[in-house]
Amino acid sequence: MTGETPAITIPDDLLPADGRFGSGPSKIRPEAVAALAATGREYLGTSHRQTAARFMVASLRNGIAELLSLPDGYEVALGNGGTTSFWDAASFGLIDRRSQHLSFGEFSSKFATVTRAAPHLDDPDLIESVPGTVPEAKAMPDVDAYCLTHNETSTGVAAPVRRPDGAEGLVLVDATSAAGGLRLDAREVDAYYFAPQKCLASDGGLWISALSPAAVERIERIAASDRWVPASIDLGIALDNSRKDQTYNTPALATIYLAVQQIEWILHNGGLPFAAGRCDRSAGILYGWAEASDYATPFVTDPALRSSVVGTIDLDDAIDANQVCAVLRQNFVVDTESYRKLGRNQMRIALYPAIDPDDVEALTHCIDYVVERLR
Ligand SMILES: *Cc1c(COP(=O)(O)O)cnc(C)c1O
Numbered sequence: 178m179t180g181e182t183p184a185i186t187i188p189d190d191l192l193p194a195d196g197r198f199g200s201g202p203s204k205i206r207p208e209a210v211a212a213l214a215a216t217g218r219e220y221l222g223t224s225h226r227q228t229a230a231r232f233m234v235a236s237l238r239n240g241i242a243e244l245l246s247l248p249d250g251y252e253v254a255l256g257n258g259g260t261t262s263f264w265d266a267a268s269f270g271l272i273d274r275r276s277q278h279l280s281f282g283e284f285s286s287k288f289a290t291v292t293r294a295a296p297h298l299d300d301p302d303l304i305e306s307v308p309g310t311v312p313e314a315k316a317m318p319d320v321d322a323y324c325l326t327h328n329e330t331s332t333g334v335a336a337p338v339r340r341p342d343g344a345e346g347l348v349l350v351d352a353t354s355a356a357g358g359l360r361l362d363a364r365e366v367d368a369y370y371f372a373p374q375k376c377l378a379s380d381g382g383l384w385i386s387a388l389s390p391a392a393v394e395r396i397e398r399i400a401a402s403d404r405w406v407p408a409s410i411d412l413g414i415a416l417d418n419s420r421k422d423q424t425y426n427t428p429a430l431a432t433i434y435l436a437v438q439q440i441e442w443i444l445h446n447g448g449l450p451f452a453a454g455r456c457d458r459s460a461g462i463l464y465g466w467a468e469a470s471d472y473a474t475p476f477v478t479d480p481a482l483r484s485s486v487v488g489t490i491d492l493d494d495a496i497d498a499n500q501v502c503a504v505l506r507q508n509f510v511v512d513t514e515s516y517r518k519l520g521r522n523q524m525r526i527a528l529y530p531a532i533d534p535d536d537v538e539a540l541t542h543c544i545d546y547v548v549e550r551l552r
Contacts, residue, residue, distance in 0.1 A: 209439060357440070359486060370384060381432070
């Protein structure tokens with residue numbers, strides 16, 4: 178660890194209007210929090226089995242369907258526990274015998290760890306590549322679920338999302354940091370699952386999954402089989418409840434509300450093309466600045482793989498990235514630290530739709546200001 182953080186005060190006129198650049202939990206728009214507070218006694222603290230909350234769940238499910246332009250027959254399910262719980266749920270309720278995983282960072286490797294440990298599944302097929310790149314899926318006759326990650330949040334790589342050539346199995350996509358910020362052709366996926374504390378600018382603890390008719394059929398078939406599944410991660414039970422605009426057990430009503438606020442904000446502004454375009458603009462600013470800088474470099478070398486929702490920037494070894502982040506934090510510009518396990522001299526900056534591209538621009542000026550004073 179570094180020693181004491183130098184006392185550097187960034188001038189007010191350089192600071193972003195909002196200093197939250199964390200990749201998750203991420204910036205929640207103050208307007209959404211104000212709207213939640215304004216519900217007063219009408220929503221928080223009321224039963225999740227009654228109309229106010231069920232109406233909100235319905236808005237969430239319909240909003241996701243519209244945001245992702247889901248084809249006819251797709252359904253939106255939800256449950257408690259975030260993406261990590263969904264991995265457990267999928268290992269019981271969506272995978273028949275054997276999965277294939279593209280592993281190219283912390284999050285994509287974690288799902289593979291789940292399926293490898295599951296006693297009722299065969300060992301998964303693992304296709305790995307080094308951080309900063311993405312491997313290619315390969316159709317295999319005994320694989321019934323292809324597990325992709327739309328955006329590897331630990332490395333800042335955005336991967337293509339499409340069915341592997343000749344694949345018969347389901348395509349399960351971890352879209353936790355992608356959903357609502359990266360473009361999607363939903364016909365290429367069977368389960369597009371995520372949690373709302375990233376692009377959806379809400380809080381954690383919930384999983385949401387857009388399911389194709391094939392995924393629904395798989396869930397219902399496994400649910401009717403004699404496979405034992407813990408009830409809290411039983412996707413058959415989750416689907417039944419979702420269809421009634423409920424969850425199996427009590428959800429965080431604030432999380433649902435804030436997610437709906439963000440989805441409606443995106444839809445009112447033009448939908449996914451608006452959100453993705455805004456992220457593109459932020460990414461252009463961040464990567465453009467790094468390429469022009471004499472001390473910063475985009476970590477992902479292939480520009481086509483550089484994420485427009487989470488940017489990773491390596492700093493020259495002469496400058497301690499942790500120290501830069503610590504100085505920024507003292508100035509209320511927070512959560513720019515790199516993903517800890519990646520172990521690089523790096524900054525990681527969220528570019529989610531809620532984050533104003535002007536604030537990303539301001540952040541680059543703040544980093545320049547700090548680095549000039551640290552050199
Ligand atoms: C954040 C993240 C997760 C973990 O989500 P939780 O809701 O904390 O379980 C999984 N996958 C990706 C790609 C993520 O970005």
